[in-house]
Amino acid sequence: KNEVEQSPQNLTAQEGEFITINCSYSVGISALHWLQQHPGGGIVSLFMLSSGKKKHGRLIATINIQEKHSSLHITASHPRDSAVYICAGRPPSGSRLTFGEGTQLTVNP
Amino acid sequence: GAVVSQHPSRVICKSGTSVKIECRSLDFQATTMFWYRQFPKQSLMLMATSNEGSKATYEQGVEKDKFLINHASLTLSTLTVTSAHPEDSSFYICSAVAQETQYFGPGTRLLVL
Numbered sequence: 001k002n003e004v005e006q007s008p009q010n011l012t013a014q015e016g017e018f019i020t021i022n023c024s025y026s027v028g029i030s031a032l033h034w035l036q037q038h039p040g041g042g043i044v045s046l047f048m049l050s051s052g053k054k055k056h057g058r059l060i061a062t063i064n065i066q067e068k069h070s071s072l073h074i075t076a077s078h079p080r081d082s083a084v085y086i087c088a089g090r091p092p093s094g095s096r097l098t099f100g101e102g103t104q105l106t107v108n109p
Numbered sequence: 110g111a112v113v114s115q116h117p118s119r120v121i122c123k124s125g126t127s128v129k130i131e132c133r134s135l136d137f138q139a140t141t142m143f144w145y146r147q148f149p150k151q152s153l154m155l156m157a158t159s160n161e162g163s164k165a166t167y168e169q170g171v172e173k174d175k176f177l178i179n180h181a182s183l184t185l186s187t188l189t190v191t192s193a194h195p196e197d198s199s200f201y202i203c204s205a206v207a208q209e210t211q212y213f214g215p216g217t218r219l220l221v222l
Contacts, residue, residue: 031209033210033211035213040215041147041200041202041215041216041218042213042214042215042216043153043202043204043213043216044213045210045211045212045213048209048210086152086153090209095141095143095206095209095211096143096155096158097155097211099152099153100152101151101152102152
């Protein structure tokens with residue numbers, strides 16, 4: 001069992017749909033990152049959160065520390081949102097991240 | 110936000126040659142940088158932690174004599190793949206730490222023929 005697990009592994013949606021990607025972790029963390037990797041390979045850090053909820057544009061990330069669970073939501077999805085979304089946990093000390101396997105999102109027009 | 114660059118973005122080399130990849134933090138200083146490798150359809154795999162002014166810390170199974178890391182300054186870390194073989198072909202990504210956040214470079218795609 002991976003220390004950080006994501007679901008689903010693959011997700012296909014129609015433009016405009018509301019999307020949710022889930023992340024569960026079994027290790028102690030001080031913060032959880034949501035990353036976006038486009039087909040070209042570059043990685044963008046979307047959120048880093050340790051509690052509650054953060055919002056940036058159409059993206060919303062939530063975390064429940066007690067349940068060791070985080071979700072990434074995309075409202076009004078668009079084809080340009082197509083990418084791999086990765087959650088990663090940061091340990092209580094140090095900066096080394098533990099990565100989930102990633103969720104491949106495809107948004108069709 | 111903080112910017113990390115990598116050079117080159119893509120490199121093709123012959124088997125047996127060495128390839129150097131640079132990772133720079135452009136607008137901040139980073140005492141710690143990470144080097145990752147990513148194979149197709151897989152997640153990032155940490156290779157080593159690069160610490161400015163000291164030796165890198167390598168993950169289990171990563172040959173330190175094959176993947177040489179030099180963190181010469183607070184804004185530059187280099188990864189040299191020595192005597193490259195086709196199985197070293199991969200996507201190499203670095204990240205630099207600033208204020209507890211990792212900022213990722215755009216990656217370097219290495220193809221060894």
